[in-house]
Amino acid sequence: MNPAARDLLIALAFLLMGGCHDEPRTSAGAASQAFVSERVQEEGAAMGTHIVFAAFTNEAVSAAGARAAFNAALTEIRRIEALMTTWRDDSEISRINAAAGSKPVIVSDETFTIIKESVFASEISDGAFDITFYTLHGLWKFDEDLDPHPPTRAQIDARLPFVGYKKIELNEIDKTVKLANKRTQIGLGGIAKGYAVDRAVRVLDQAGLTSFFVQAGGDLFARGSKPDGTAWQAGIRDPRGSESTSFATLPLSDHAFSTAGDYERSYVVSGKRYHHIIDPRTGEPATACRSVTIWADSATRADEIDDAVFILGPDKGMKLVESLDGVGAVIVDAKNNVLVSDRLRKNLKVASIPTDAL
Secondary structure (H helix, E strand, O other): OHHHHHHHHHHHHHHHOOOOOEEOOOOOOOOOOOEEEOOEEEEEEEOOOEEEEEEOOOOOOOOHHHHHHHHHHHHHHHHHHHHHHOOOOOOHHHHHHHHOOOOOOOHHHHHHHHHHHHHHHHHHHHOOOHHHHHHHHHEOOOOOOOOOOOOHHHHHHHHHOOOOOHHEEEEOOOOEEEEEEOOOOOOOOHHHHHHHHHHHHHHHHHOOOOOOOEEEEEEEEEOOOOOOOOEEEEEOOOOOOOOOOOEEEEOOOOEEEEEEEOOOOOOEOOOOOEEOEEEEEEHHHHHHHHEEEEEOHHHHHHHHHHHHHHHHHHHHHHEEEEEEEEOOOEEOOOOEEEEHHHHOOOEEEEOOOOOOOO
8 A cells, every 4th residue: 555545544544542531430430530432543554455443341341352353353354355355366256266167166255255245236237336347357457556548449359258246156055156167257356355354243242342443444443432532533535636635524333334435445537537437337437526525334435435436426326225215325426526325425524625636
């Protein structure tokens, strides 16, 4: 991760922490002694992104206990990465891809569940979210291999017939996954990080922490509230502003928050912006939105829906959001208009109009 992006994550973490001094909390039945909650924060790296953990201690979990929980949560994120990455030949996703068009592959319950959830997301989004987008991998280069040279239409069209979630065959009884065509490939980049955040949250819950957040790039989950009783505050980045600028904030408690934006992993060529959020129906970067922020009760759901809405565009995307229980959205469309779903309109605080630029 480049230093600027890392600084942005630290700035967002600071915003979530409230940027203020900790408030003392008095333990019940011990009026003579006041328990002071301590703020603890650690950082790490996994799944190709920067990870931030932060928590307030409580009477049951000390600062040392919180740090131990953070380490265990990071280990859990890396376990999910080992199962679901495409960057390792021995991951379950890589094994599915290697067997494409030939045989079904037995996978763990977790991987099967996430692939099944991905197919469900494809169904409700009319194919806007589709993990077989990975069939186009290598044509668009936005990662370590960043190359500001878009592929030709002919190159895209040669692979597009092999993209499509209906080419994924699931066997619920045997827990197997098969790709119907040997040229079809899958990647869980649009959902696995959210699932990993949810698993990390489970680790911190089991450790006894009650006030914390977990952030993995643009995916985060905040538990409880700060010691003074106020909710965490999550900032929504200005898509065309500086990397540390937010145009709005949203209170966050026992909910996830995920943003998909065309400003990350992108380049501009001949006055046109190209980015990593690929519309699987066209094989090209989606163009109807600049950013989509999803609020949901799990990071898995927020992670998959932000990409779907981004690709569908503001009208169809907002209809999808409003149809899902417990999901809200803030959309900055291609014309810099800000749209807010009904569930978030009352709590969203807009500080400024997003910067308008290419």
